[in-house]
Amino acid sequence: MPVLHDEIPDDSDFDADRPRGEFSHITPEDFIRDSGQGNPPGWLNAEEINWARAKLPLSYVEVVPARIDTAGCVKQVGTLLCVDDDGNIERTLITGRIRYHETIREALTRNISKDLGELALPVLPPSPVPFTVAEFFPTPGTSEYYDARQHAIALCYLVPMAGDCKSQDETLDVEWVDPHNETLDIFIRQMQGGHEKILQQALLWAGVW
Amino acid sequence: MPVLHDEIPDDSDFDADRPRGEFSHITPEDFIRDSGQGNPPGWLNAEEINWARAKLPLSYVEVVPARIDTAGCVKQVGTLLCVDDDGNIERTLITGRIRYHETIREALTRNISKDLGELALPVLPPSPVPFTVAEFFPTPGTSEYYDARQHAIALCYLVPMAGDCKSQDETLDVEWVDPHNETLDIFIRQMQGGHEKILQQALLWAGVW
Amino acid sequence: MPVLHDEIPDDSDFDADRPRGEFSHITPEDFIRDSGQGNPPGWLNAEEINWARAKLPLSYVEVVPARIDTAGCVKQVGTLLCVDDDGNIERTLITGRIRYHETIREALTRNISKDLGELALPVLPPSPVPFTVAEFFPTPGTSEYYDARQHAIALCYLVPMAGDCKSQDETLDVEWVDPHNETLDIFIRQMQGGHEKILQQALLWAGVW
């Protein structure tokens, strides 16, 4: 169980929102996020999140960002390029924890904003029913989904973006691809941990792959 | 099987799009819709639709119009007031046939436009998976859904409207209600044929009832 | 519109249940099915089905047969081997029309029984909501799904089989494969018309691919 050490910097929330290998490192953003008059409700510090990760499945949302036409048809899907702890570039989707007393809608809005900026203007679905539920386990082979850090249950949504999407913070870039373009297959092969399956299922569910 | 009689006016498509009791009557709109240089592809005349109704299940879409806030949360749902063949006012949803070689999206757009006008600006869902499938039968008791005219399989969607909704043609009015307002229960009790169940399921699916 | 010619043999229903190329041929089964004291309700003769195919979208069910363990986890999926009109062997799923006044459950039971026999003991899902809706069009490129014969709207279900599955009639064989076996990729590449996408989506939806 966690014990508070004030001198330990908080990187928990940063780390909680994106897979970064088995050990999480401290980055400048963590200090910025934790500076000042306190943390937002539901926020956990490093020890707390580590304790929770060893004891409980964590509730996550995972988002496939999309561009749609006026008929609702998906024309592009977005993937994120990030640098992991070993300096490798990885391609992934928007993922993030649902915090205490946060609705799924609030978690979606917050995590989309964190990765795509305040002007992304996400069009959230009217229902909380996800197109799939992805069960990530720290033990490879338990399911189709793997996360070295934790057991996470991710509610997965495809969310159209009506505004400008700009990569934020530690995200290198947001890359969009037409689902009928062969580049999509390259992108899918670059993804890991089962996120590629979530993207594939989103596209099949939307009827465009 | 239908035999063409040129003198029989075409009310099939009008009739096909809204339940009007056991016998369909001819209204001025029917002539307007059928006037001029021919009918749109997939359109059926009165004999054809009557033949099809006796031989095949018809593919329908059914739409619960909604107003949502920026978080995707349903704030209002719309119902339509129409006059049926016996002069009674009935409360219903947007329903319409999927025509030959028409996509579900095209059928949704066309039928929403027919009832709510060209400026309703529907936000169609990214997936064709409906929140429910309603099987209407002409024999009461076969399922929870009844349509005196036909066996229809309706794919049901909740569709947010971003623009101005104006009642069109034979629709008397479009009435909106907050799902938490007790007026909703009155509206639900005024609906028939199972359309009230579709509205209830839409609201439960959206998590607002 | 169809005109009755008594001398034209009925192959419509046979043909309606499996894609067989652009022109449908007559097989012994057709006569057997149409012999005797009449046809079942909702059955259409050749002319009627051809007329309907030119005028209306047809309602279909499509089934991915599965073997599951006691925890509900999919261990095998089945595909059918059939001979098409050009003598080519094709790999497909269970597909069939929903007849007039037939419930989706009845159509599922009848079509599964037609392809897998009376002892397949399908475990039908408690809800009519499909895992996907596949829109087949006779014009390639209109959607991800193609059927030379018709515009068909297929409600797609994964159905566990609890009994003995035996290929029937014109089906050469039913082949089962573990979703984690590389043979599955070969099977998927052998499928056409979008049926392979339905199989992929079924597996992703079930969390085993």
Next chain:
Amino acid sequence: MPVLHDEIPDDSDFDADRPRGEFSHITPEDFIRDSGQGNPPGWLNAEEINWARAKLPLSYVEVVPARIDTAGCVKQVGTLLCVDDDGNIERTLITGRIRYHETIREALTRNISKDLGELALPVLPPSPVPFTVAEFFPTPGTSEYYDARQHAIALCYLVPMAGDCKSQDETLDVEWVDPHNETLDIFIRQMQGGHEKILQQALLWAGVW
């Protein structure tokens, strides 16, 4: 953050699986469950669960038990009668926490077995996609679902039972009702916290209400 006191008995897991009012009490079952050579993996003691409840949303499954016919049609649904901490009898569904490193299927099996016994023979769904996601909050009015103890995100499933269902432990009884029987409305009115909405949605989703 929790601090271990060995003298505090563990009632956490018992309590975690069923709402029991704002304060949880210790019952004989808790000692039985915690006796002997240790607890199962993922099990939390009282302090740990209380800490988690103040810090994180907890992942839950909620099950509507059903009896279906051979066509998959729901003929009966089951509800549980339990005694809450104030001695009141409450009607509810099967609810339970998903433990660390437990799959959704394992959580469903364990929790169904806990309430209906080892011989209930649940027929688990082939997909982890729930018919709805219920967000329970300790603050009334945040959503349609209320749980005084915690923020819980419940994945909701309708699960047919093929075997004998017997009430276990603290459950007084399991009562089954035909969805078309007016008793169902009484049962629904006796349910609280939003569980009645989950039951209603299950029935509408199954097309039998």
